[in-house]
Amino acid sequence: MAVQLMQEMWQGEISTVTIGAVKEEGGSRAYSIKIGGEQSLPCLFKEGAIPNKPEIAFEIWDIAPNDWPSELSKEYGHALNDPFLWAEKCVKEYKARSLCVRLQGAHPDSGDKGPGEEAAFIRQLLDKVNVPLIILGTGDDTKDNLLLPACSEAAKGERCLIGSAVQDNYKTIAVSLLADGHNIIAESPIDINIAKQLNILISDMGLPLERIVINPTIGALGYGLEYAYSIMERARLAALSGDKTVASPFVCFVGQEAWRAKEAKVEDSRQGVMWEVLTATALIQAGADLLVMRHPLAIEKVNKYIDKLCS
Amino acid sequence: MALSGLDIYRLLPKTNCRECGFATCLVFAMQLAKKAVSIDKCPSLSKESRAALEASAQPPIKLVTLGIGEAKFEAGNESVMFRHEEKFHRPCGIGFIIEDSLSNVLIKDKIIKINKLKFERIGQKLEVNLVAIKQKESAKRFTEVVKLVADNTSLALVLMSDDLTGLKQALDITANRKPLIYHATKENLPQIAELAKDYNAALVATGEDLDAVSGLTVELNNLGISELILETGDKPIAEKIWDLTQMRRLALKKNNRSLGYPSLVVINQADPFEEAQEAASYIAKYAGIVLIKGVEPFEILPLVTLRQNIYSDPQKPLQIEPKLYPIGQVNDKSPVLVTTNFSLTYYTVLGEVEASKIPSYIVSVDTEGMSVLTAWAAEKFTPHKITESINKLGVKDAVKHKRLIIPGYVAVISGELEDESGFEIIVGPKEAAGIPSFLKNLPINT
Ligand code: SF4
Numbered sequence: 001m002a003v004q005l006m007q008e009m010w011q012g013e014i015s016t017v018t019i020g021a022v023k024e025e026g027g028s029r030a031y032s033i034k035i036g037g038e039q040s041l042p043c044l045f046k047e048g049a050i051p052n053k054p055e056i057a058f059e060i061w062d063i064a065p066n067d068w069p070s071e072l073s074k075e076y077g078h079a080l081n082d083p084f085l086w087a088e089k090c091v092k093e094y095k096a097r098s099l100c101v102r103l104q105g106a107h108p109d110s111g112d113k114g115p116g117e118e119a120a121f122i123r124q125l126l127d128k129v130n131v132p133l134i135i136l137g138t139g140d141d142t143k144d145n146l147l148l149p150a151c152s153e154a155a156k157g158e159r160c161l162i163g164s165a166v167q168d169n170y171k172t173i174a175v176s177l178l179a180d181g182h183n184i185i186a187e188s189p190i191d192i193n194i195a196k197q198l199n200i201l202i203s204d205m206g207l208p209l210e211r212i213v214i215n216p217t218i219g220a221l222g223y224g225l226e227y228a229y230s231i232m233e234r235a236r237l238a239a240l241s242g243d244k245t246v247a248s249p250f251v252c253f254v255g256q257e258a259w260r261a262k263e264a265k266v267e268d269s270r271q272g273v274m275w276e277v278l279t280a281t282a283l284i285q286a287g288a289d290l291l292v293m294r295h296p297l298a299i300e301k302v303n304k305y306i307d308k309l310c311s
Numbered sequence: 312m313a314l315s316g317l318d319i320y321r322l323l324p325k326t327n328c329r330e331c332g333f334a335t336c337l338v339f340a341m342q343l344a345k346k347a348v349s350i351d352k353c354p355s356l357s358k359e360s361r362a363a364l365e366a367s368a369q370p371p372i373k374l375v376t377l378g379i380g381e382a383k384f385e386a387g388n389e390s391v392m393f394r395h396e397e398k399f400h401r402p403c404g405i406g407f408i409i410e411d412s413l414s415n416v417l418i419k420d421k422i423i424k425i426n427k428l429k430f431e432r433i434g435q436k437l438e439v440n441l442v443a444i445k446q447k448e449s450a451k452r453f454t455e456v457v458k459l460v461a462d463n464t465s466l467a468l469v470l471m472s473d474d475l476t477g478l479k480q481a482l483d484i485t486a487n488r489k490p491l492i493y494h495a496t497k498e499n500l501p502q503i504a505e506l507a508k509d510y511n512a513a514l515v516a517t518g519e520d521l522d523a524v525s526g527l528t529v530e531l532n533n534l535g536i537s538e539l540i541l542e543t544g545d546k547p548i549a550e551k552i553w554d555l556t557q558m559r560r561l562a563l564k565k566n567n568r569s570l571g572y573p574s575l576v577v578i579n580q581a582d583p584f585e586e587a588q589e590a591a592s593y594i595a596k597y598a599g600i601v602l603i604k605g606v607e608p609f610e611i612l613p614l615v616t617l618r619q620n621i622y623s624d625p626q627k628p629l630q631i632e633p634k635l636y637p638i639g640q641v642n643d644k645s646p647v648l649v650t651t652n653f654s655l656t657y658y659t660v661l662g663e664v665e666a667s668k669i670p671s672y673i674v675s676v677d678t679e680g681m682s683v684l685t686a687w688a689a690e691k692f693t694p695h696k697i698t699e700s701i702n703k704l705g706v707k708d709a710v711k712h713k714r715l716i717i718p719g720y721v722a723v724i725s726g727e728l729e730d731e732s733g734f735e736i737i738v739g740p741k742e743a744a745g746i747p748s749f750l751k752n753l754p755i756n757t
Pocket residue numbers: 323324325326327328329330331332333334335336337339340352353354355356
């Protein structure tokens with residue numbers, strides 16, 4: 001008996017954001033990556049195109065992280081003390097397709113490095129590794145407003161993804177990124193309306209929706225994962241139904257959240273890896289486009305999963 | 312799917328004969344839609360209409376019960392495609408496959424591990440549900456292993472075999488445990504249907520694709536069997552998710568009875584990470600049961616946690632009772648930490664206070680289950696509310712000092728809270744992870 005399938009017909013489409021510019025485009029990356037572009041819900045390839053696979057970026061810091069549990073930090077060993085070595089290890093040894101550098105050392109509480117110093121660091125990093133780069137500020141609004149414009153300028157033309165812009169603090173960042181040809185991370189606190197609002201505010205400043213990536217602010221597995229999961233599903237349904245203001249790809253800071261979980265810091269180090277792996281897996285099922293992760297084994301497993309999904 | 316009053320009206324004789332006690336067929340239809348009367352009241356209903364009305368009164372996805380007693384497990388009765396639309400009702404069953412080719416020692420060892428897979432997170436017990444015994448050897452060996460497993464675990468059982476003799480013998484010893492028979496295929500249909508009927512056991516129906524599965528359920532229904540769980544063939548993850556999505560959609564939105572049953576997925580992955588990723592995908596996307604092989608806590612705790620997340624009620628954040636909770640051997644000098652009654656927040660704080668090994672009190676203020684920042688923004692965690700709570704919950708009777716530790720995120724309220732409560736306010740860390748070092752460095756000048 002033939003079953004009459006039920007196919008959803010979507011009119012909307014997630015915008016495609018390109019990260020990294022190659023030489024011909026005015027940058028110096030070896031290649032660029034594309035995220036977004038979906039015309040269907042995750043995995044439902046039969047209902048619309050899913051042109052780009054979810055991407056994973058390795059998270060690195062400009063200073064040695066002091067709050068990474070040993071189960072995680074032992075993977076990188078002494079490379080954690082040298083961001084260039086760390087970056088090269090990710091690219092050469094672990095075949096990272098992109099890197100996400102967090103400028104923690106500029107945070108007022110952890111070094112308070114100046115914008116000039118960090119901008120020079122970013123330029124040097126771009127010269128050392130040629131993969132697409134994501135740049136994160138400190139989360140301190142005042143500092144980020146000085147820091148991110150400087151880094152944006154230092155990376156001019158490389159088409160980085162830079163953030164985060166938040167509802168109370170997006171103008172300065174958006175203006176610089178617009179001028180220097182980068183993409184922006186718009187961060188909203190697990191709230192679809194704020195996500196929408198922020199996208200509108202940023203695009204009103206001239207940065208087109210095609211250059212915005214939403215950070216829905218995830219919680220790790222067991223720590224509020226389900227809130228982001230449902231916000232992402234709701235945003236995707238709205239976007240596919242035609243609401244352009246939430247039709248941006250999602251970036252999810254999986255490593256940062258997963259390794260804070262108590263359950264990740266146990267003797268059996270496989271549990272921490274599994275915590276990161278399943279946080280990523282669930283978010284991919286909710287529509288994550290770019291996952292920023294930490295543990296090399298977790299990244300390897302999630303990459304394999306992505307390949308299996310999209311084969 | 313429930314029919315509307317008008318849908319029902321179309322199925323009625325439309326003679327307005329009043330036999331049902333209502334003035335017109337339309338009024339009767341409206342009452343039926345509200346489930347205020349029984350369809351039996353209309354004597355002139357055609358056979359087809361009656362069947363359609365009866366079908367519409369059933370839940371779109373049948374509830375199937377396996378196992379008995381404490382280990383009773385239910386799947387089905389789901390009502391939505393996305394958890395935010397309402398909630399997912401019956402947490403996906405997690406079961407473990409044990410092959411009869413393993414030695415008895417190894418089997419026992421595995422069961423011991425499975426029985427230990429009990430966890431507790433944010434006040435909820437997280438448990439696994441099923442053990443599946445798979446026949447690879449003779450019917451005799453299979454039966455032996457089924458007995459061994461049945462004797463050593465109370466979890467619901469799945470009997471996996473293509474050998475009818477093996478199944479029959481296994482059912483002889485486990486029928487009273489409400490096992491699940493795996494599986495009916497187009498090759499064994501009449502025989503296995505008879506077994507399921509004789510032993511009153513639920514049955515998995517397995518077909519290549521949705522057409523085949525639907526064909527099987529129709530035939531099984533005709534043979535009088537309706538305790539069914541559905542499985543499509545072995546296929547890549549995305550195709551499996553397509554099948555699971557279609558089954559859920561067609562049952563819910565098109566009232567397709569032949570697919571209106573819970574689903575089952577057998578995962579065949581040796582690597583624990585890959586196995587868990589597949590299981591997680593199907594837990595998120597509509598599976599009623601997943602069967603895996605791995606029994607190690609590092610794999611299972613994350614999986615049951617994911618299931619807890621996906622199946623939590625999005626409308627009702629998990630809350631704990633607003634109370635003054637003593638943690639450890641407290642005395643009247645112990646520090647007092649203020650937080651909300653959102654389970655996740657409370658248990659995170661609790662975990663860190665315990666880790667600090669410093670006996671403390673935690674006051675959980677009634678924020679209707681909101682987290683610190685959300686509650687503050689929604690004015691449920693104001694100086695006034697907090698003061699009310701500490702007075703009501705007896706903080707002043709419990710400790711002699713007058714100091715409160717508040718979450719770093721609401722540092723802005725310290726002044727006002729100090730005035731209102733009469734307590735000295737100490738601003739704690741923003742993140743719970745900072746609590747142990749914060750408590751250790753707290754000057755003990757009481
Ligand atoms: S008994 Fe049946 S046919 Fe007669 S009025 Fe009622 S619904 Fe209509």
